[in-house]
Amino acid sequence: MNERTPLGDTTGLWQAVLAAAAGRCQCRGTCGKKHDKDGGRCPAAQGGYARHGTGPVHMLAAPADPDGLLLPAHRAAALPKRELAAWCPACHDATRRRALAARRAAAEPAEPDALF
Numbered sequence: 001m002n003e004r005t006p007l008g009d010t011t012g013l014w015q016a017v018l019a020a021a022a023g024r025c026q027c028r029g030t031c032g033k034k035h036d037k038d039g040g041r042c043p044a045a046q047g048g049y050a051r052h053g054t055g056p057v058h059m060l061a062a063p064a065d066p067d068g069l070l071l072p073a074h075r076a077a078a079l080p081k082r083e084l085a086a087w088c089p090a091c092h093d094a095t096r097r098r099a100l101a102a103r104r105a106a107a108e109p110a111e112p113d114a115l116f
């Protein structure tokens with residue numbers, strides 16, 4: 001069930017990251033939601049319920065930098081605690097998708113016509 005958890009939740013590091021975040025998602029809008037109703041920070045917390053009908057939120061410890069979310073799992077797992085943040089799955093996935101899209105956009109040639 002936890003394949004997408006970059007750091008297994010049995011590690012002390014995961015617990016340390018979650019403790020530093022007070023168990024709360026540290027997303028400040030990189031997922032595309034401003035979270036402005038919640039003081040600019042996502043309100044999701046470990047063990048909380050994101051919405052009716054979903055299970056308890058299981059927080060992820062993952063790179064704090066959106067670009068870092070594109071790192072392969074073994075590289076992300078080697079990062080020190082200060083470079084990690086607590087993410088709820090929704091913000092983690094959305095932020096990662098946005099970082100990926102931004103990277104693809106940057107890799108595309110600005111002027112495809114120049115090939116001809």
Ligand SMILES: [Zn+2]
Binds near residue numbers: 025042044087088092
């Ligand atoms: Zn969140």
Ligand SMILES: [Zn+2]
Binds near residue numbers: 027028032
């Ligand atoms: Zn968010």
